[in-house]
Amino acid sequence: MRSAGLRFFEGSTEEKVRYACDPKAPASEGYGSRMLAKEDGVLDWRDYFDHHTLPESRRNPSRWPEVPANYRSTVVEYSNQMKILAQRLLVMVSESLNLPPSYIENAIGEVYQNITISYYPPCPQPDLALGLQAHSDMGAITLLIQDDVGGLEVLKDGKWVIAQPISDAIIVILADQTEVITNGEYKSSVHRALVNAHRARLSVATFYDPSKTRKISPAPQLIAENTPRKYREVLYGDYVSSWYRQGPEGKRNIDALLMAQQ
Numbered sequence: 001m002r003s004a005g006l007r008f009f010e011g012s013t014e015e016k017v018r019y020a021c022d023p024k025a026p027a028s029e030g031y032g033s034r035m036l037a038k039e040d041g042v043l044d045w046r047d048y049f050d051h052h053t054l055p056e057s058r059r060n061p062s063r064w065p066e067v068p069a070n071y072r073s074t075v076v077e078y079s080n081q082m083k084i085l086a087q088r089l090l091v092m093v094s095e096s097l098n099l100p101p102s103y104i105e106n107a108i109g110e111v112y113q114n115i116t117i118s119y120y121p122p123c124p125q126p127d128l129a130l131g132l133q134a135h136s137d138m139g140a141i142t143l144l145i146q147d148d149v150g151g152l153e154v155l156k157d158g159k160w161v162i163a164q165p166i167s168d169a170i171i172v173i174l175a176d177q178t179e180v181i182t183n184g185e186y187k188s189s190v191h192r193a194l195v196n197a198h199r200a201r202l203s204v205a206t207f208y209d210p211s212k213t214r215k216i217s218p219a220p221q222l223i224a225e226n227t228p229r230k231y232r233e234v235l236y237g238d239y240v241s242s243w244y245r246q247g248p249e250g251k252r253n254i255d256a257l258l259m260a261q262q
């Protein structure tokens, strides 16, 4: 998966532009670039390719690069394997809270899976830019692989901790809807990507999300007198829209669902 992605990003600009997505449309499929300065001076320094992979009705490999020759079949195989892994992990989360094994899976409903390859070119002034600003992922669970360059950082107890690259590791990033469904028992993780002055970096994030028409709310079994309900119900599509409207900035989107904010 990583080498197929690398081959695309290191290929010609013409080839990339052929697959360009609409940068203004949220969650559009294809190639995009965010080499942008924002008003506050922070630069986003990232190229990406989004693939819509599940449900299968959204999966259209003809919209994905055809070079290298195994690109499309690799994405399909990777998508299928990541679905199985995400399901297993969500069963473990459900069981750890004494919920029925498929509780979270059922709460999500029909799964929308997207695979995003991010490519961060070397950045001459890495201290002035971030590859990707601090955010939590908006869906249920994200599975991420990175290369040996490193740059993914996770916020832990108020400090940024580097996720050391381990070649065969898959990093599990719990996302906002799992925090809502578990009523805050599991927290979505705040993370960001740094850039490197000398080397390009590549990562592949597989997002596992509810459909936009799904209403998400805390499991009633987890609400009790000493663990009161933390989040109000949200239509996932509304959540996604507000995320794109406001931008990520740490956990501000999930914080807006706190009961006290009602």
Ligand SMILES: O=C(O)CCC(=O)C(=O)O
Residues within 6 Å of the ligand: 116, 118, 132, 137, 144, 146, 151, 152, 191, 192, 193, 202, 203, 205
């Ligand atoms: O490139 C990375 O390591 C992080 C990517 C990421 O967090 C995302 O795409 O949501």
Ligand SMILES: [Fe+2]
Residues within 6 Å of the ligand: 135, 136, 137, 142, 191, 205
């Ligand atoms: Fe992320």
